[in-house]
Amino acid sequence: MLKTFVSLAVMALSSGVALAADPVPYDLVGQWRVELLGFTTKTPTPPAMIEIKPDNTFSGYSGCNRYSGAFQIDKDKISFAPPAATRMKCAPAAMEQEAQFFNMLNGALSWKTDGRTILIARDNQPVLKLSPPTQEADVTIRVPGAEGVNRQTVRYACGDKTVDVEYINAGPVAIARLTIGDDFVVAANVLSGSGAKYAGGRYIWWAKGDEATLYDLYRGDDADGVTCRPAP
Secondary structure: OHHHOOOHHHHHHHHOOOOOOOOOOHHHOEEEEEEEOOOOOOOOOOOEEEEEOOOOEEEEEOOOOEEEEEEEEEOOEEEEOOOEEOOOOOOHHHHHHHHHHHHHOOOOEEEEEOOOOEEEEEOOEEEEEEEOOOOOOOOOOOOOOOOOOEEEEEEEEEOOEEEEEEEEEEOOEEEEEEEEOOEEEEEEEEOOOOOEEEEEOOEEEEEEOOEEEEEEHHHOOOOOOEEEEEOO
């Protein structure tokens, strides 16, 4: 569930991984599709994804759960702290892929790039290949009892971030598509005492009137939200 995330700060301290003094190389920064080299499964599973950020943190989707963590760089060496992850149960093949992926992040690793893809190796043996994501998909959901779909798009200023939100209502179903920087999240409407509250991935989006509050669960369950107002 949503509260299974552990804050990055606490996780980094408990794992003993300190953030590197050297800047993260530009070639590493970005969102990547992960190929687990040497791992095969008879059942197709969603691909693992990872985002490597310039603040020495990483996050993504294992094919089953969302995860996050911290890492350090020393020239061509890279060390990942054990990631914190949600605890969803998935198909056995997806769970096996996740276990293999997290295991491949352990230990002393090296990295190199050809300018487009990245190879991560252990003892000079490549274990992970990172490629730019090149695919996207449309998802169509039929909602029984809905006569039509109402959509409204609003751009918000949330501190130093710009958040684009599309509110989609169809009968009893209400969702919000959030674009928060490089993060894309589909959040579902959940019970709230007032306003419209949506939850998805690491975020809670709570809209009340013209304003909203954005909560980032990576900062901890008790962290204050950021007030968001319609952008001019």
